[in-house]
Amino acid sequence: MTTARFESIRGLPLFAEMTEESFDTLTRGAFVQNFPPNMVMISEGEVADFLHIVQSGCVELFSTWSNRETSVATLYENSTFILAATMKNRLNLMSARTLQKSRIIMIPSENVREVFATDPNFALAIVDELSRCYRATIRNMKNLKLRTSLERLANYILKQHHRQGDLLEYQLPVEKRRLASYLGMTPENLSRAFNKLKPHGVVVSGQNICITDLTALVDFAKPDLLID
Amino acid sequence: MTTARFESIRGLPLFAEMTEESFDTLTRGAFVQNFPPNMVMISEGEVADFLHIVQSGCVELFSTWSNRETSVATLYENSTFILAATMKNRLNLMSARTLQKSRIIMIPSENVREVFATDPNFALAIVDELSRCYRATIRNMKNLKLRTSLERLANYILKQHHRQGDLLEYQLPVEKRRLASYLGMTPENLSRAFNKLKPHGVVVSGQNICITDLTALVDFAKPDLLID
DNA sequence: CGGTTCTTTGAGGACCATCAATACGCGTGG
DNA sequence: CCACGCGTATTGATGGTCCTCAAAGAACCG
Numbered sequence A, B: 001m002t003t004a005r006f007e008s009i010r011g012l013p014l015f016a017e018m019t020e021e022s023f024d025t026l027t028r029g030a031f032v033q034n035f036p037p038n039m040v041m042i043s044e045g046e047v048a049d050f051l052h053i054v055q056s057g058c059v060e061l062f063s064t065w066s067n068r069e070t071s072v073a074t075l076y077e078n079s080t081f082i083l084a085a086t087m088k089n090r091l092n093l094m095s096a097r098t099l100q101k102s103r104i105i106m107i108p109s110e111n112v113r114e115v116f117a118t119d120p121n122f123a124l125a126i127v128d129e130l131s132r133c134y135r136a137t138i139r140n141m142k143n144l145k146l147r148t149s150l151e152r153l154a155n156y157i158l159k160q161h162h163r164q165g166d167l168l169e170y171q172l173p174v175e176k177r178r179l180a181s182y183l184g185m186t187p188e189n190l191s192r193a194f195n196k197l198k199p200h201g202v203v204v205s206g207q208n209i210c211i212t213d214l215t216a217l218v219d220f221a222k223p224d225l226l227i228d
Numbered sequence C: 001c002g003g004t005t006c007t008t009t010g011a012g013g014a015c016c017a018t019c020a021a022t023a024c025g026c027g028t029g030g
Numbered sequence D: 001c002c003a004c005g006c007g008t009a010t011t012g013a014t015g016g017t018c019c020t021c022a023a024a025g026a027a028c029c030g
Helices: A002-010 A021-029 A085-086 A109-118 A120-146 A149-163 A178-181 A187-196 A215-223 B002-010 B020-027 B084-088 B111-119 B120-146 B149-163 B176-184 B187-196 B214-221
Strands: A031-035 A038-044 A049-057 A059-065 A068-073 A095-098 A102-108 A167-172 A204-206 A208-211 B031-035 B041-042 B050-056 B057-063 B068-075 B096-097 B102-108 B167-171 B202-205 B209-210
Touching: A002 A021, A002 A049, A049 A085, A049 A095, A049 A109, A059 B120, A068 A120, A068 A178, A068 B120, A085 A109, A085 A120, A085 B120, A102 A109, A109 A120, A109 A204, A109 B120, A120 A149, A120 B057, A120 B068, A120 B084, A120 B111, A120 B120, A149 A208, A178 A187, A187 B167, B002 B020, B002 B050, B002 B187, B020 B111, B050 B084, B068 B176, B084 B111, B084 B120, B102 B111, B120 B149, B149 B187, B149 B209, B149 B214, B167 B176, B176 B187
Parallel strands: none
Antiparallel strands: A031 A102, A038 A095, A049 A102, A059 A068, A059 A095, A167 A208, A204 A208, B031 B102, B041 B096, B050 B102, B057 B068, B057 B096, B167 B209, B202 B209
């Protein structure tokens, strides 16, 4: 059974509703690849030959221009990436590197487009995923343009707080320099920003974040349904 | 013939390949509305009941947070907007206002989702449009994060130069304060930035842009296929 | 344990926002 | 036709934010 290797993704929203036949077609020629940490899997400007799915590990999407680099997103288990470029058979706009040892499932772009045309449920799932990513990017841009770096950091801390089960104390999931890049600031500035949040109820020590006054932090961050 | 009013959009990529029957279903209950200039048609946070298409005039997408506002995009004839929110039946992440007197076609979101499920060609066109908008937003974000405001302005001037048929002299299509907001800067700063571009081959007078040294401008702007 | 990378802290400067005042453009009504 | 009012655009002064550079401390890894 060639699809046995891909059972782990069968339950993902993107694949859950499609027929068995479609899933077989989709995964024909697909494969799983192991990458060591800090390996660039995809470079911007290349053709998107495969839809990628993070099976385990952690991947960073980033972009470069003129000797500058910025982190766009960090992806964990079960995230897909390069979907838009895959569907349109275009060049990747972003690069991708592993942050840890990672297993990546790679599905030929042709298969995705073929099954999209024949399986309405899969088509619907693709549109859902595309819309979700698109809207996430718009939120990201609003965050960048409407907030100061300190406000972005405060809201980031709140968002992680929720993601980690509303714990008041938790570990940052990424290196600070990558977080800085994601938030559109330098590592030096991020370090100072953490200190400036102390009066707003945040104490940082290494990777450890402790929210000492949630009300004060929320007051300052003003999290918003339409951004966060 | 109820669809007669909508013939103007029948040829758009989004609708060109669908069956006549699908087009009828889609436009059933759709209507055209005239708006005066500077009218907010859609506010962020509302449910996306209609897919919007600019038939004539000009629309600005913008967002607000905490007494701040930012311009996200300016749309002209034949542009669609609110597509992602329409497909997922979610809240709008952006507001929209007319910049000029405009005619807007409004198609009930239900119709869009219904026809999406039954007409594969329409489904494909939807995904194309979604991908295009998504990728445009990613480019936008790269532009914001990887370039200084002066570089963004230089590249904007080059892009308009191309859009207006490679003319070395042309009129800005939007007010400067909106351009400033789109580029993530203040009007005052934009004004100064225009002056700083003089050594790089740009002379500005009112709405008039004149590129006096294209080579120098390109040298400075370093336009990039994966951003612009 | 030594080397590398990441993080923090400080000093200096570039960039950008804000405030204020003036000039410009445009449409309205006198 | 001109005067006026309104919104926009420009210019200058100032202050804050953020980046750069440099160096020291901390964490990580072979």
